[in-house]
Amino acid sequence: MTTQASKDTGTDTGTGVLPSQEIAGMVRDGLITADPEITADQIQPASLDLRLGTVAYRVRASFLTGAGATVAERLHEFEMHRIDLMDGAVLEKGAVYVVPLMEGLALPEGIQAVANAKSSTGRLDLLTRAITDGGVEFDRIAPGYHGPLYAEICPRSFSVLVRPGMRLNQIRFRRGQAVLSDAELSARHADQRLVDGPAVIDHGLGFSVDLKPREGDLVGFRAKPHTGVIDLDKIGHYDPAEYWEPIHTREGRIILDPGAFYILVSREAVHIPPDCAAEMAPYLAMVGEFRVHYAGFFDPGFGHDAAGGKGSRGVLEVRCHEAPFVLEHGQVVGRLVYERMAAVPDTLYGAGIKSNYQGQGLKLSKHFRVG
Known part of the structure; x- marks a missing residue:
């Protein structure tokens, strides 16, 4: 499926935000990893829904990992206690949690990623941001990143009940410069x-x-x-x-x-x-x-x-x-x-x-x- 507009703007060159069919290809090629396997309905037209894992870490404060450090190392510094999500658990308003996600990345050098909260997450004032090993920005993942993904979650207006597999944020992949002038x-x-x-x-x-x-x-x-x-x-x-x-x-x-x-x-x-x-x-x-x-x-x-x-x-x-x-x-x-x-x-x-x-x-x- 193509349009005249796509031809005019050069989207047939492969530069830009990756579409659903290419995201599916990244899953097949092992560039996106997951346990359990990614399901077809996680793949959106231009993004991939990310799923919560089985444990949440209540932390003293929000943090960025920083170059040369891992999220696991920083959790050792800031963890207050951990919560098993398997039977459902409440994330309380005003508290900060870090949840390992079921998905991980093995990005090639030519592809970067950006994450964001899903629409329903934002409408509940549920601050949700992706963090990575060595990360110096929230939600921004550099080309070539190999490693796990985590969600930092801070309920700001309502306490919420969560379970493994819930999808609070999503990730988009892009090749080259994609922003329209x-x-x-x-x-x-x-x-x-x-x-x-x-x-x-x-x-x-x-x-x-x-x-x-x-x-x-x-x-x-x-x-x-x-x-x-x-x-x-x-x-x-x-x-x-x-x-x-x-x-x-x-x-x-x-x-x-x-x-x-x-x-x-x-x-x-x-x-x-x-x-x-x-x-x-x-x-x-x-x-x-x-x-x-x-x-x-x-x-x-x-x-x-x-x-x-x-x-x-x-x-x-x-x-x-x-x-x-x-x-x-x-x-x-x-x-x-x-x-x-x-x-x-x-x-x-x-x-x-x-x-x-x-x-x-x-x-x-x-x-x-x-x-």
Whole structure:
């Protein structure tokens, strides 16, 4: 499967984000290792879901391994106690855990990797980052890395029940330089409409917050401070009212409370063409007293076949910092960095692979009942 766009942008050269079929090839070739074996449904259009192992280490603080050291060595320094996950265990709000993952890597020199939290993980304010032996950055894995993978997990709003095999984060692989320049983004938008309104392009595609919905006055949700545990295996199970406070406004603005976590939605409907992927970039702290959580990747096909036309709105996970902050309708709060695919994936994001958030608007994670 190819497109004219893929030919025009050179994705047939093999440079870019690796698609599902090449990830499957890496598994077959032993470049991605796992115990137990990787299952077919772990492979997404442009990423691989990573699974929790059988034990969690409660640690005194978050850490980076550092050059020349292993995670196992650092755990010896920082471990408080270890927790068997086999029968399920609660990871408590505010604590920091390190969990060995079932997957490992044997990357060749020409391929680097980047990890990120899955969408549902981010919507629960569940800070999840990948760490590696010798790592000097979270979620970034250098070409040629051979070794195990670990997840650092810090539940920030809700305590969660986890079990081995759960998938809280995912990993993407790229060969060479994949990021589209602003000129390339502008040309893409002119040809394929990357958003349903004016495109604000500056080191990526800017997006803003929607605080004036077309219907009603519900603009978001704020996490309640004292709630029960969320079992991550339970889908469509929990009453949102027990965990979230709805945010209403008719003024086009809200005041963010320090330390609070919010679910909001972008004003723009975003479109990721089949030969592209995207990542939500960290928001510049100098522009406001808040942070838009960059929870996940946007797969090829996101918003490509949404009901009613192209585009799906992006859900924003927002945490306020030290001072109250007024957030206004239409305020630019982040940007999407688009990357070219090395090839169009065999499968795209959408109903065909049971994607949870295609065609979404304002939406909580899949664990909560709708309506």
